[in-house]
Amino acid sequence: MKENWELAYEDYKSGMKRKDIAQKYNVSINTVKSWKQRHWNKKEGAPPKRKKGAPLKNKNASGRTPKKDENQNARKHGFFAKWLPEEVNQIIGEMPEDPLDILWANIQMQMAAIVRAQNIMYVIDENDKTVEKVEQKEGNVIGERWEVQQAWDKQANFMSAQSRAMKTLESMIKQYDELLHKNWELATEEQKARINQLKAQTGKITGEGQEIEDMSEIEGEIYGTSQTEEKA
Template sequence: MARQRSPDRNKAYEIFKEHNGDITNRKIAELLSTSEKTVSEKTVGGWKSKDGWIDKLNGVLHKNERSTPKKDTEYSKKKPGAPKGNKNAVNNRGGAKKGNKNATGNPGGSAPLRNGNAATHGLYRKYLPQELYALKEELEEAINNDPLSILWESIMLQHAQIIHAQRIMFVNNKEDMTKELRKKKLSESGFEEEWEIQFAWDKQASFLNAQSKALSTLSALIKDFDRLANIDDERRAKLEFIQVQIDKIKSTNNDDNNIEPVVIVDNISGDLNV
């Protein structure tokens, strides 16, 4: 599924256009940021470059365009170069001497591939694998480095993993046994086999232990979100729905004799009326 375009991306360009391009990326980021989200200067700079704001505004690419407009500065009207009559450059034809090898191996003076000279610090680009770095950039643009959005994505991921675990680790009944061949080798008496056997109570105990840790992590994430989010944040209703499911699972786990499946309703993105 294609990632949804941030609505702030179009708003940022409209602000840029209203100021006729005479506004910094930092100022645009401040205008877009609210108490619920934070838009970074770097994100605005990415939108400006990818969407070609300068081309849209003027129809001409300004190669010297700066993210922060440079103020006019008065310079001396003195002409450049040596004074009239100066003979310092007599017999100097320009360039390096014949046979000079200072530039050997330099393909036009360009920087190496994936050079991070133009980046803010280049740390991530230097050490992260290309695929991981690209994913980091996509996430940064998708959630605008908003702490609440990052926390919300973590809650959704943890909840999805708990639902997925229900299907994998479910124990059917007391007779549910798993038998797995661990080792097989040839000996003088024939083949020797080593099996690992897990009975229903072993599997159920392992499942409950893992599930308890996962639920504790999810509950902690929900508490953090509830503490940081605004009172009218619509995502609170979805979290209340998830919390009901967590309480239901915990109450079931307290009954050691009950190994019936707990049905988790994966309905948080749609109708909350169950």
């Protein structure tokens, strides 16, 4: 069975544009560029050999001098591309390049992890005790070892982990705010609007000025889905 890059190469040879190939195979345009650099150029033939004594020029696989943006793309994808799995290259190809967008993605993942921990580490009441077998010995020596976590132990661990996570989140938000205002004139309207969204979301997580009644509402804001969409 042919891989996507092989099928896409046939479309490319037939004259299909790279943006149309990206839509057809549900990948980013950077992934298509990666296919071309890693696979298609090899199929179309290696670059011409340099004559003995001729100066070494910065040529790409097609034999022409790459443009500035192509050199930047090579720095992002090309150095170790042939050693990486295809899906890793696709992830790299879809990563944002703007420092604000990279920081924003990390902030959203941190917030999602904090919200998710509310459900995973939730302690019902003071009687919420966990008993788990952690070891069992057989043979000449027979025995079992059990681990007991009392409600107060679990709650203390949760509070400690949550505190560390919130400090990391606050630091990232502060960094985003500083970076945003440092490059205010170059920032997009979406990047500027995010700072108020961040404050609103962290306010709901920490419970500042309100009670947290429904964590799914906060998850919806972070993941970009509404409760109505989730129920549908």
